[in-house]
Amino acid sequence: MVQMVQLTDKQQERYSRHILLQEVGAEGQEKLLNAKVLVVGTGGLGSPNSLYLTAAGVGTVGIVDADVVDVSNLQRQIAHSTNDLDRAKVESAAEKMRALNPDVEVRPYRLYLDASNIDEIIREYDFVIDGSDNFATKFLVNDACVLAGIPFSHGGILRFNGQTMTVLPGQTACYRCSFREPPPNPVGCSRAGILGAVAGMLGTIQAAEALKFITGAGTLLTDALLTFDAATMNFRRVPLKRRSDCPVCGENPTISSLEEHHG
Amino acid sequence: MEIRLNGESRFIDQVTKMSVAGLLEMEQVASPEMVAVQLNGEIVDRGTYHNTMIVDRNEVDFLYFMAGG
Numbered sequence: 299m300v301q302m303v304q305l306t307d308k309q310q311e312r313y314s315r316h317i318l319l320q321e322v323g324a325e326g327q328e329k330l331l332n333a334k335v336l337v338v339g340t341g342g343l344g345s346p347n348s349l350y351l352t353a354a355g356v357g358t359v360g361i362v363d364a365d366v367v368d369v370s371n372l373q374r375q376i377a378h379s380t381n382d383l384d385r386a387k388v389e390s391a392a393e394k395m396r397a398l399n400p401d402v403e404v405r406p407y408r409l410y411l412d413a414s415n416i417d418e419i420i421r422e423y424d425f426v427i428d429g430s431d432n433f434a435t436k437f438l439v440n441d442a443c444v445l446a447g448i449p450f451s452h453g454g455i456l457r458f459n460g461q462t463m464t465v466l467p468g469q470t471a472c473y474r475c476s477f478r479e480p481p482p483n484p485v486g487c488s489r490a491g492i493l494g495a496v497a498g499m500l501g502t503i504q505a506a507e508a509l510k511f512i513t514g515a516g517t518l519l520t521d522a523l524l525t526f527d528a529a530t531m532n533f534r535r536v537p538l539k540r541r542s543d544c545p546v547c548g549e550n551p552t553i554s555s556l557e558e559h560h561g
Numbered sequence: 562m563e564i565r566l567n568g569e570s571r572f573i574d575q576v577t578k579m580s581v582a583g584l585l586e587m588e589q590v591a592s593p594e595m596v597a598v599q600l601n602g603e604i605v606d607r608g609t610y611h612n613t614m615i616v617d618r619n620e621v622d623f624l625y626f627m628a629g630g
């Protein structure tokens with residue numbers, strides 16, 4: 299059991315709008331200050347996630363990204379500024395996060411997640427947010443979190459659309475329960491485009507889920523895929539089921555080792 | 562027949578059944594490989610799109626793969 303921190307007077311002020319919420323309160327804020335969340339990707343989804351989790355006072359926020367800031371990122375990746383061009387994204391984001399809230403320990407990981415390193419990293423955290431920009435990483439995050447039993451939020455965006463689901467491994471549907479395998483020749487934002495603010499819309503939903511998970515407030519977006527189309531502003535919650543034949547969380551999983559499947 | 566497609570009612574004239582492949586084509590889904598199809602809450606195996614039939618009152622959801630972040 300982690301030792302609870304007592305809120306200082308300054309923290310009472312800083313987090314007063316959380317503390318006012320009956321579902322969060324001082325107790326919930328203390329949980330946040332004790333919590334550790336890992337954000338995979340420091341791009342369109344990772345930026346709002348990292349900033350909101352930091353502002354909320356999540357005690358430790360890990361951020362993972364191997365890339366440097368490119369000028370085409372700035373249309374939506376709000377953790378980075380024009381004078382951050384060519385800087386490592388995790389360094390650029392970490393600077394903004396530390397300036398935003400000194401209560402938060404920011405841990406930058408400048409690396410590509412793969413089968414050999416992901417397990418060790420995610421086990422340090424209570425909750426993982428997938429903000430990666432490719433299917434290989436999205437399926438890797440799903441499988442690693444399911445195998446390690448770490449709750450996470452899946453997120454994906456394309457053009458005007460976004461989708462997200464929260465997964466409690468062993469209890470609720472995982473990404474693979476419905477999506478099974480990465481599609482061949484996938485289309486990504488670099489080819490299809492993405493409306494900048496859509497990244498913020500989806501990323502902040504994921505951040506809200508992480509805060510809810512930690513504080514216990516509300517009910518999580520589990521066994522459902524929330525999808526929206528910003529072109530029409532239609533939102534829809536598609537009910538999903540955990541599948542007994544899921545390759546990773548089912549009864550006879552074919553994926554039991556990350557190295558074998560993602561090696 | 563009348564089905565629910567992506568949460569909305571959909572009347573398809575002059576047929577009593579249609580394959581999943583047929584529906585994807587009728588809906589002009591440009592890249593079927595970028596969609597997971599859920600029929601009455603069950604994911605349809607990709608290999609069976611041609612012989613999995615959708616009938617009156619079925620619920621179909623197209624779940625799009627989204628790689629972006």
Ligand SMILES: [Zn+2]
Binds near residue numbers: 545
């Ligand atoms: Zn599963």
